[in-house]
Amino acid sequence: MADGEEPSTLADPAEGRDRAGAAVFAQLATELHDVEGVEETVEAVVHFALAALQCTAAGVTLVAGGRPEVLASTDPRVAALYRLQIEADEGPLITAVREQRLVVVADVDADDDWPAAWIEQARAVGVRSVVHLPLLVGGRVAAVLSLFGDTPNAFGPDDLAVAEILARHAAVAIATAREEASLAQAIDARKLVGQAMGILMERYDLESDQAFEVLKRYSQQHNRKLRDVAQELIETRLLPR
Structure with missing residues (x-):
């Protein structure tokens, strides 16, 4: 900077995005805290995911005894994908639960790592990209946040980073809602x-x-x-x- 030159007042666009993102997640945390009940909490999570991420549909499955149970979805088309995997006990959702890890199917048409029946069903309902993100509580999978896209490679690194943050908030909120429900019972x-x-x-x-x-x-x-x-x-x- 030259002598006498005024310091620049232009804001860094990246910093602006970070502040905006932090504000959005702070609002989410507040909203989840105010929601009562497990089902209501899960509904809030999936609708936030739909608004914050570039996904066609979002869903959450609760996990009890190692077995997923569909609790919320923003699109009835994905119900068949959930049901197929739960009944067959195989597929990317089941893998996310068993291995406690993020599972990304970038392009259904180009990925032959999964059962043929699941790939066929995904194509039938128009799903091309899938993300299954385990929500860990106490080192165990309490639920899975799922994102669905109707185009290949719908979820980039930024989307996955946002999904990871959302998963942490959702895991705490769902665990708290479950504990409160158990206490009430x-x-x-x-x-x-x-x-x-x-x-x-x-x-x-x-x-x-x-x-x-x-x-x-x-x-x-x-x-x-x-x-x-x-x-x-x-x-x-x-x-x-």
């Missing part, structure tokens, strides 16, 4: 069991521990959850036969 179950115990204590003059043992015995004998036994007792005022 546990609290609900305790309330039901408490009400059922009260009915037994009043009707049969039992102590609280005796009433609980009655419910537990019926639960074990009929191979039913304690919560369900309590629910039936409250509704019918009768123990299951």
Whole structure:
């Protein structure tokens, strides 16, 4: 810079994009925090992916016991692709879950690494590019974020970088929503069991521990959850036969 020359006030375009991207993800984090329920959280994730990335469709599958379960998708066309892989237990989605890694199919027509049935179905529904990104929680795959494009090589390095950031936010949000749902179910179950115990204590003059043992015995004998036994007792005022 020459003496007396004013410093440039022009902003670096890259810095501007970074700030804009940070603001967008900050907004996403806030929105996900405000959403209640697992399904609502997943819906927010897929619609954000659709808006932020150059994809034709997006979807999320939850993973329980190592098996994916489709929870949300922005396009019914991809449901057949999900279903085919889950039923056959093979394909890029299954690989992403088992190997806990990003799977990118840049061009369905040029990639013969996957089952022929899956490639044929992808072509049939007009999908040419696919990304499956595992959402890791505690070192395990809790869900998979999937992106679909109708052109080859639809997802470049920048798209994958954005998807990685989205996956981190989504993993935390989904794990939190699951934990809150489990806690709510546990609290609900305790309330039901408490009400059922009260009915037994009043009707049969039992102590609280005796009433609980009655419910537990019926639960074990009929191979039913304690919560369900309590629910039936409250509704019918009768123990299951």
